[in-house]
Amino acid sequence: MADSETQNATTTDDHQLTDALEAVEHALGQLDDCSEKEREALAADIRSLHDMLDKLRGGKVHIAVFGEISTGKSALINALVGKEVADVSIRGGWTKDVWHVPWEADGYEVPGFEDSGVVLLDTPGLNEVDGAARTEMSRDTAERADLVLFVTDSDLNETEYSALVELASGHKPILLVVNKTDLYTEEQLDDLLTLFRGSRLAGIVEPENIVCVAADPRPVEYHIESPGGQVRKEWREPEPDIGALRARILEVLAHDGSDLIALNATMFAADRSDRVGALRVQMRADRATSIVWSYAVVKSLAVSLNPGAVLDVLGGTAVDAAMVATLGKVYGIEITTANARQLVTSILKAAGWVMLGEAVVSYVSSFFKGLTWGGSTAISALPQGAAAGYGSYIVGQAARYYFEHGASWGEKSAKRVVSRILENTDKQSVIDHLRTEIKSKLSENRYSAK
Ligand SMILES: Nc1nc2c(ncn2[C@@H]2O[C@H](COP(=O)(O)OP(=O)(O)OP(=O)(O)O)[C@@H](O)[C@H]2O)c(=O)[nH]1
Ligand SMILES: [Mg+2]
Structure with missing residues (x-):
């Protein structure tokens, strides 16, 4: 079964995908001669490499939604999917786990894969109080993703900026999603965009990847006048405004889809190979050190007595x-x-x-x-x-x-x-x-x- 899945990917003309599969398989192959203890210590890396292999063989594009708490990440997923799949809350730190949902993405398919698809990954907010482990989990997801949507609802603070810089080192496209635009005047929004498109984000987010949305706009009060001249007030919830984001994601996928997943998997495999290698060297060194000491003590004692x-x-x-x-x-x-x-x-x-x-x-x-x-x-x-x-x-x-x-x-x-x-x-x-x-x-x- 594994072989036929590999076949699925390799029948595409895309050598990059074949190379990526080989890189991930090679990283896993490195683990063949690991001891039980080493495998235990490397369990998370082994799991993530297997996940990466499945993702690659299945032609799945992962889009991670990343950003500070309460910026509207979950609301954005609901808006993209078109229904309430995620819990949205005024309370910050609402999303506690990384979870995913398929997105039909206007029927996009990765070339060469019959059963490919796009998956949206919701993550807990960055910088959550007492949420270091969750932040780590979010970073890990963003690291594995092929495309990152970084959601903000205002000018970037220090945490957001450094997270963006860190993400940019992964060399994958980042779309900076400016959410809650319904709360800003046109002028304020222009100021914000001028700031983002200026030198501060040069080399981190391309100007064309900065998009404005309103994933869950506030209800608007309408004054409706009846023919008799009476005025009735009514609150209406505007539709989410995410057209610009949807269009940009589809553009990036159409242009780079299979290259993105191939490049990303190759880099991920290289990184994990290095980590596996380094951890194994470290573990062996620790084990060897303790063996040498314990034998030296045994020897000392034998001779002392x-x-x-x-x-x-x-x-x-x-x-x-x-x-x-x-x-x-x-x-x-x-x-x-x-x-x-x-x-x-x-x-x-x-x-x-x-x-x-x-x-x-x-x-x-x-x-x-x-x-x-x-x-x-x-x-x-x-x-x-x-x-x-x-x-x-x-x-x-x-x-x-x-x-x-x-x-x-x-x-x-x-x-x-x-x-x-x-x-x-x-x-x-x-x-x-x-x-x-x-x-x-x-x-x-x-x-x-x-
Ligand atoms: N005005 C306005 N509010 C929004 C918009 N998008 C989201 N919100 C509100 O922002 C709050 C937080 O939204 P969530 O989607 O839960 O935010 P999150 O980023 O997933 O938050 P955590 O999971 O806690 O990190 C909710 O009250 C949303 O209704 C928007 O476009 N406009
Ligand atoms: Mg959330």
Whole structure:
């Protein structure tokens, strides 16, 4: 089914649509080798990419109605659709969720799609009190939309202006809809339009995309005179005046419809790809950091409680090999225990530490001078423990680099990478951290002071 839908889009002559489909599919494909946890963290992005794919395959044009509270966004949707589909209220912050409604748009169809259509998206107002999450939701919708109707009912305030600037960076057409024109005199309206068509919105909203409407004009009082000369007063509700907006939307769709959805999907996919990539890098880095620390602490403790083993420990033990194998998994790389041991040995060699375990110990010992905590065994064992932990920390950092570069040292040699890590590591803070961890773990251990 998915394939036949793809076919639907690709049978159009429009390469841009095919490219857009590929871009979205590629962004989703990136997620194939994500772990369960990464998928959970990326759930919103995955969902929005799937939505984008459905939208693209179905040839749906999304028009988001965006703007400050009470500017008449919902009323505008009612006026466009021609019936009361949205709740309109004098109370600001009335619309709480993004919701959508199909719009027949004078029968407009995206070329090449049998079942295409236009969808209007109503959004909660910008800058609503306590509505940060809703504002975010509105921005997200506007970001995915192909065309934005930005509704205002007066001169732009700071929030509206910055929202417009932000929207303009999405490179999609923005129609600035000046609503409630029934409340202005012709002169006032002229002033407002002169302001909007001036330099302030240059490059943000094209002058031809600034349109005036009255989505829900106030009732007007009519004085009706009967043939007998009696005057009767009657309130009548004028029809919405949205002709200019309707015409401009249809013009933009006719001119750019399929290009708009293709371009928009491509940019959206590129943006999400970057985000997915960055988030995955961040998550892997966080996970790797915590693995390295926990193994370094395990190693420190093992040596503190069994001090004679220090040289052996620095020579590459099961603990380091297990750490390296676990790190490999974080980066989606399976590595055998034998290979993990080999990698540990090569990192230690690169550090010049294979035969120099004691030098590390004596270096680390200097950080423990004056320490007066605990029983004698633990005190004398602490420097060795921290030294071993420091060694594991360095091995872990080097292994991370190796896995981050697809199980390779990249352009550099292991020696270069390890020297860089040694140069950039704040030894004292690593050892301080390990020392604190060992102390707290040993104090939890009731046999430690014996
Ligand atoms: N005079 C006049 N009032 C209008 C017009 N359009 C909307 N209104 C009124 O403005 C108020 C707010 O309209 P809504 O459509 O609920 O505004 P909204 O932007 O959707 O508001 P939120 O959902 O709260 O952000 C209502 O009282 C509408 O009747 C118009 O063209 N002229
Ligand atoms: Mg509303």
